[in-house]
Amino acid sequence: MAKVPRASTGRLDRHPTLEDVAAGAGVSRALVSIVMRAVPGASEATRHRVLAVAEELGYHPDARARLLAGRRTRLLGVTLALNNPFHADVAEGVYAAAEPLGYQVVLSAVTHARTPAQAIETLLSYRCEAVLLVGPLVTRKALGALGERLPVVVVGQPTPYPGVDVVRAADAVGMRLAVDHLVELGHRRIVHADGGRAPGSAVRRKSYRAAMAVHGLIDDIRVLAGGEREEDGAASARTLVGEGLPDAVITYNDRSAVGLLDVFARSGIAVPGAVSVVGYDDSQVARLPYLRLTTVSQDIPTLAELAVGRAVARVENEPVAERELVLAPHLVIRGTTAAGA
């Protein structure tokens, strides 16, 4: 034992194990385990010696064995679509929130060639203790079955299935903030370029209508059929340019706003001079210095933190008051909104 043969390439044939370190330091495996996990139970002297040997041997703990042997895995699974900025931001937030709680995160991507079901299956195979689902990945039925097996937190949107937790921002409030802001600036003809069939689009559309009604602007309600991509916003802009500009536009999300702004710019339409624009999400793009998009922020880091908190609470069997955790979004006023002429 503790003999580490080398391949002809000069690369190690196998990774050193606890056993190797134990032998090198003249102690038992159990003691090395204690030292490596930095838990109490070893003298300072031993600790130092073991650490030195480990370092010298190039020992790196084996996650497979660690996970398998431990009573718990303390693993949090996250499914996400790469290339989706919102998902990416949530994942970053999850990493940040999980570590202080002693949980590790496992990422599983949903791609063109990898279904949500596969992504989830991978997470389960690693024995994650809970999964966070970002975006509208799975069918209701699949969600139900999943929720029966382990704690599930859906991040960013409501779901009708009662067996899973939800952490999201209140779209009704967000739309209300946007409309309030624009009305305060003196705008009345406020149109909404909606998200089409995108997740949450229906809620935001409805919320827009309600907010307009509150201000007695029922006759000014106008919804343009759109989508979640830049091009959808661009299309809406073209429509508006063709038929005459409203006072302001609220888009389904920031991406849509970007396309809309671009077409406005190319058409020589000043924003916010001729028309005000409000986006949704406060994603990175909204903060770009040359865009300075006024937008409704979902406060993604907090969203992620609460989602992790909820997952951990479920895993650790802490009492949970509400299945759904709804954050109040806030309006970030930047440079695309101003008082009308």
Added chain:
Amino acid sequence: MAKVPRASTGRLDRHPTLEDVAAGAGVSRALVSIVMRAVPGASEATRHRVLAVAEELGYHPDARARLLAGRRTRLLGVTLALNNPFHADVAEGVYAAAEPLGYQVVLSAVTHARTPAQAIETLLSYRCEAVLLVGPLVTRKALGALGERLPVVVVGQPTPYPGVDVVRAADAVGMRLAVDHLVELGHRRIVHADGGRAPGSAVRRKSYRAAMAVHGLIDDIRVLAGGEREEDGAASARTLVGEGLPDAVITYNDRSAVGLLDVFARSGIAVPGAVSVVGYDDSQVARLPYLRLTTVSQDIPTLAELAVGRAVARVENEPVAERELVLAPHLVIRGTTAAGA
């Protein structure tokens, strides 16, 4: 055995194991293992019965145990920065290329709170057989040490360390294509908004100069100090608007081009009427219908496929001719370039 106690919540207390399935089907664990891995060695009848029991019990294989017990893990690790479109595209490509070869991929994100070293450490702890590094994540020294431990493929840029493989596109060729195209259109005053300290920026800058020289345009060489973000391109645009427009601009990447185009649009400058613009990467944004950015494509899916191929070749000890695999980029001509006045 094969007794699956339930928690008061109704959730399974533990996952069913091979043992449980074996007991249920009245066969040995080894046989169930054979069935679950879909390898030959079991009769059709047994196969069906085992599968049925597994299904009924809700059995899902344990990746930890599988990975630990197997002779190999067939795991490919990928470090990436979420929120970087190039990284995301590469990761998608890696998933697509790895599966047909029988390899699974493990993602490890580099975030604000998670260093490249940590991301790599995680990958190693799972005993990935090779790692793909996207972007300029690590120091030369760390790279060297890593390359000694297992096959490493750096994706998307050159690296001076000889112990690792590199799969990237030829920046010199890309720049040359861009300049050739613009010269053919009759442009001479072609400036380059560079990437500042971004990875690969120096190479592209140098390549731009060389390409200009080839066309006898040494006196027209002009490099604007920039960066990799949209705002950097926007800044370059402001400079150009202030001092008078050149015939064309080649940016370090598509993101920079986006910022540049935006400022041009707001300044009432027609593209490609008054000035042509060429981006770099052919990321998703370049294809946006309202942008239609002419750009140099690195062909990311192929890049990813070759990177996976190289990693697998190393893992399986196949002979490898060149340490560096350099793809020929190609120019994607869209709507931001046209003949000058």
Added chain:
DNA sequence: TTGAAAGCGCTAACAT
């Protein structure tokens, strides 16, 4: 503080 021993759930030789 330290060590011995029993698994964790699986794969892989080797028998039968």
Added chain:
DNA sequence: ATGTTAGCGCTTTCAA
């Protein structure tokens, strides 16, 4: 075609 038997590298009681 099927079963038996060792591990894989670690954590975790339980003793000492």
